[in-house]
Amino acid sequence: MQTQTIDGLFLRLSTWPLTDRPTLVMLHGSGGTGVLWQAQLTGLADVANIVAVDLPGHGRSDGPLVGSIEEHAERIARLIGALGLPQAFVCGLSLGGGIALQLLLDHAEVVAGGLLLGTGARLRVMPAMFQLIDQHFEGFVAGLPLVAASPSTDVALLQPLMAATLENGAEVAASDLRLCDDFDVMDRLGEIERPVLVVSGEHDQLTPPKYSRFLAEHIRGAEPVTVPDAGHLSAVERPAVVNQAVHEWLGRRQLGVSASRDQSEQLLSR
Ligand code: COA
Numbered sequence: 001m002q003t004q005t006i007d008g009l010f011l012r013l014s015t016w017p018l019t020d021r022p023t024l025v026m027l028h029g030s031g032g033t034g035v036l037w038q039a040q041l042t043g044l045a046d047v048a049n050i051v052a053v054d055l056p057g058h059g060r061s062d063g064p065l066v067g068s069i070e071e072h073a074e075r076i077a078r079l080i081g082a083l084g085l086p087q088a089f090v091c092g093l094s095l096g097g098g099i100a101l102q103l104l105l106d107h108a109e110v111v112a113g114g115l116l117l118g119t120g121a122r123l124r125v126m127p128a129m130f131q132l133i134d135q136h137f138e139g140f141v142a143g144l145p146l147v148a149a150s151p152s153t154d155v156a157l158l159q160p161l162m163a164a165t166l167e168n169g170a171e172v173a174a175s176d177l178r179l180c181d182d183f184d185v186m187d188r189l190g191e192i193e194r195p196v197l198v199v200s201g202e203h204d205q206l207t208p209p210k211y212s213r214f215l216a217e218h219i220r221g222a223e224p225v226t227v228p229d230a231g232h233l234s235a236v237e238r239p240a241v242v243n244q245a246v247h248e249w250l251g252r253r254q255l256g257v258s259a260s261r262d263q264s265e266q267l268l269s270r
Contacts, residue, residue, distance in 0.1 A: 027096030120211030
């Protein structure tokens with residue numbers, strides 16, 4: 001893995017400089033960092049450039065915290081330009097999925113497609129979560145496996161993300177969840193014209209499968225995938241299943257593009 005800081009944003013990259021493969025810009029969820037995408041940085045490196053971002057004010061990226069999901073989307077659109085990419089696939093989980101949706105809606109010119117994991121077009125947050133973060137942040141983090149993962153998930157897989165969340169602190173988690181609570185693009189999904197993959201953990205309690213079904217039903221041509229035995233953090237909990245789904249979906253995108261360039265034989269023979 002390589003790292004770079006570009007425009008104040010700390011990036012974990014599968015490779016640097018970027019190659020001529022498709023590039024996936026990975027956006028983490030509330031309170032987290034790009035460490036969320038460790039298994040994609042290694043497991044998808046053979047099919048795409050993986051660029052996992054620490055959002056502003058998170059992990060090793062410069063602050064301050066950003067005040068809205070729209071502002072996050074503007075910042076990521078700028079990053080895609082700074083990376084020298086005409087377009088990128090945006091891949092987000094939870095809050096990151098909200099940012100990916102906003103990019104698909106407001107910055108489609110720099111987006112080749114979207115991968116939406118454990119997210120929704122509206123992301124209301126239980127008031128009890130804000131209380132717990134405020135009153136007992138360590139307890140909130142310690143309880144994440146119970147609410148954010150499937151009962152069958154090995155808690156050790158979640159430790160790096162939990163440590164990053166603890167290090168970011170309560171203010172960051174609460175600020176992120178406030179952005180989620182304000183987010184609502186349920187009426188705008190019909191505007192999305194880029195290809196979209198919707199990934200849902202079977203046991204997701206924070207963004208239930210109903211939210212993913214809504215995305216898949218209202219975004220034209222969206223492809224839904226359910227990850228068995230996973231909760232909200234499917235990319236960490238069941239990386240092999242998620243990576244396979246992304247790999248196949250990207251392969252179909254590539255095939256569509258390259259068929260016109262008469263390169264399909266090359267792809268099929270891989
Ligand atoms: N996609 C599809 N449907 C959605 C949706 C989405 N993204 N978000 C909400 N809805 C539906 C709800 O299922 C509900 O439908 P219903 O009336 O048929 O039951 C309706 O829209 C209203 O829901 P909501 O906007 O969430 O308000 P609420 O007052 O009913 O519930 C919470 C508020 C916080 C209790 C609820 O949103 C919740 O349990 N959220 C998940 C837990 C959480 O805090 N997640 C953190 C997300 S980052």
